[in-house]
Amino acid sequence: MVEARAWQIVLERIEQDLLSGVLQPGDHLPGERALAAELGVGRSSVREALRVLEVLGLIRTASGSGPRSGAIIVALPGGGMSALMRLQVAAQGFSVDDIVQTRLILETETVSRLAGNPDNRALTVPRTLLSAMDSANLTPEEFLTLDAQFHLSLTEALGNHVLTATMAGLRSSIEAYVQSGLPGLASWPATANRLRHEHRELTDAIAAGNVELARTVIHDHITDYYVETGLAERSGESVPAPAR
Amino acid sequence: MVEARAWQIVLERIEQDLLSGVLQPGDHLPGERALAAELGVGRSSVREALRVLEVLGLIRTASGSGPRSGAIIVALPGGGMSALMRLQVAAQGFSVDDIVQTRLILETETVSRLAGNPDNRALTVPRTLLSAMDSANLTPEEFLTLDAQFHLSLTEALGNHVLTATMAGLRSSIEAYVQSGLPGLASWPATANRLRHEHRELTDAIAAGNVELARTVIHDHITDYYVETGLAERSGESVPAPAR
DNA sequence: GCTCGTATGTGGTCAGACCACAAAGACTAA
DNA sequence: TTAGTCTTTGTGGTCTGACCACATACGAGC
Known part of the structure; x- marks a missing residue:
């Protein structure tokens, strides 16, 4: 348990922030580099966690600058549920x-x-x-x-x-x-x-x-x-x- | 459509292989380095796709060498469904x-x-x-x-x-x-x-x-x-x- | 034949380097 | 002043190369 994988650390942190109300729908996540530095993990590990959140429909990401860029909490479950079930059917689960x-x-x-x-x-x-x-x-x-x-x-x-x-x-x-x-x-x-x-x-x-x-x-x-x-x-x- | 993100290319390829029967439950996925070379993407992009598949319960990964190592198709939907719903509740979706x-x-x-x-x-x-x-x-x-x-x-x-x-x-x-x-x-x-x-x-x-x-x-x-x-x-x- | 150390290859992780892109600011010309 | 353009800045997206820990397979030595 103390030996969680790096990307799980990121995932758990974000889940905690969601549960505690620090993060709300519409909020921006910290930048990937900032998140990596704050949690003491590499940026690639942060990206793996963000990729999971994106597929599950929790965040939307956009590059560039300004208020529309970055990772934003959206919580749209439809896409994630579809991807999950579609892949499970494909894999015969x-x-x-x-x-x-x-x-x-x-x-x-x-x-x-x-x-x-x-x-x-x-x-x-x-x-x-x-x-x-x-x-x-x-x-x-x-x-x-x-x-x-x-x-x-x-x-x-x-x-x-x-x-x-x-x-x-x-x-x-x-x-x-x-x-x-x-x-x-x-x-x-x-x-x-x-x-x-x-x-x-x-x-x-x-x-x-x-x-x-x-x-x-x-x-x-x-x-x-x-x-x-x-x-x-x-x-x-x-x-x-x-x-x- | 022609401009899919690198990790999506990996995901789609694996989904296609699952649907066509090239990949079956219990099979090993090619190594991360091999997949990256084959699809013309970086290893980090391959890892992002594998991370998604792991969270969705499609594969299980293990390091080391031998038949028990690598990414293996398992198709156990329970964990993925739980993660999805748990996070969506946390994010108020x-x-x-x-x-x-x-x-x-x-x-x-x-x-x-x-x-x-x-x-x-x-x-x-x-x-x-x-x-x-x-x-x-x-x-x-x-x-x-x-x-x-x-x-x-x-x-x-x-x-x-x-x-x-x-x-x-x-x-x-x-x-x-x-x-x-x-x-x-x-x-x-x-x-x-x-x-x-x-x-x-x-x-x-x-x-x-x-x-x-x-x-x-x-x-x-x-x-x-x-x-x-x-x-x-x-x-x-x-x-x-x-x-x- | 058996034991044990070593070579090998795997996923896991990190650091650093570009790129494309979008916004904000600075700069220029009307 | 104002409109337009250019430059700067910071973002995510991607790739490369480098280690590490680990589990196996191999082979040398007993």
Whole structure:
């Protein structure tokens, strides 16, 4: 413990300063050279720690001079969660099955809560995205991007940043798989139309406060595409029904 | 895009090798000097990328010589998720409220699924931990550590690694808060006994296949401690009831 | 054949040197 | 005075080369 690696010393110091309130979102970190001198480590070790903080979404760095330069605390968790999950899927630490299962849990609960407390303002962004998805001249990639934004906007409507970041990470981690499933579809236009219809059905169920219907629709919506593209062929086990 | 930073080049290369199967869990990465030469970047840039991979739980590094040394792909997501969430809470990117809410969602679904498919083997580890918690001469810190392991063991019983890593991250991110709440308790022995009782109640409900009871117990169990320690005082809003 | 010292190569770290860049100040010309 | 330009300064980004501690593999000596 007394023999922590140099970059960990830097990381721990910054974490302590965050917890104690010395560092707040928006604040500048000391310069790399100053930090190195203050902590008695080399500048390269400081940089390794800052690189970690940057990937985790805690800081943003910019070179040059002035108030916009340097390392600034931003605390935007989305990118970090996405990188973590994406790499874990790539390294087979996370299976696509488990990712989909977890997405199913969170998104079912999301629409359940939205329907349980219907608020049309919460559906403004999702409905805008639905309209955008009605355009006939969208490539499958463009459509799927809007699709992802639609699902994420539902979670965002709950206002829970942890949930939002997690959902964003789950989605981006299997984005490559989702795209790779396109050629396996019998007919993209047919699939697109089905997705459009299910999106409307889901949104309407939420607006109507029909919790049960919303849960059923989102469950089928997610699992259908997963199965339809053949992404679920490896694991013979079926996707369980939504809990209650 | 053509002007990616040097460390990102390394990261992308490794991610590509993972996705293409060139790199597999258990494999050794090329040496830092070799990677630097191969990619045309400096060794320090390679190290920044490796540091990120290490924190995210993708690799483990060891110095020295022989088959145990070097950077090895391990893909253990737990540590990375914990670091990410812990730092985001410290930097106020995640609120404790949102963490608890998310934990509530995931853990309610966890016990719900366990109760829906009762399997006594799945409860072996949790029950062992319950016995350990019965020891009279445990410090509050030791008790809370076992408590955390108990909750995590329930999630582990589902066999979903994404869920397990996420739960571990959520828990560790508020560990400091949980510990800091101890002095706010009226009586630790009374609280410990209540926790013991609720744990038994939960385990029995799962074993009996009583989904509704399990959901209710886990909800109250989590929210009670949160409120009891005064950790919820900042936000006046009450914790919502479990969905359905 | 066994033991033990040594050679070798690894990651871990540091110091120093550039570079590109952005801002602030100084300087010049209208 | 004012507008524009140039120079200075300090930042992060990167590379190089140099050590160190460490764990293994090799080989000399017993």
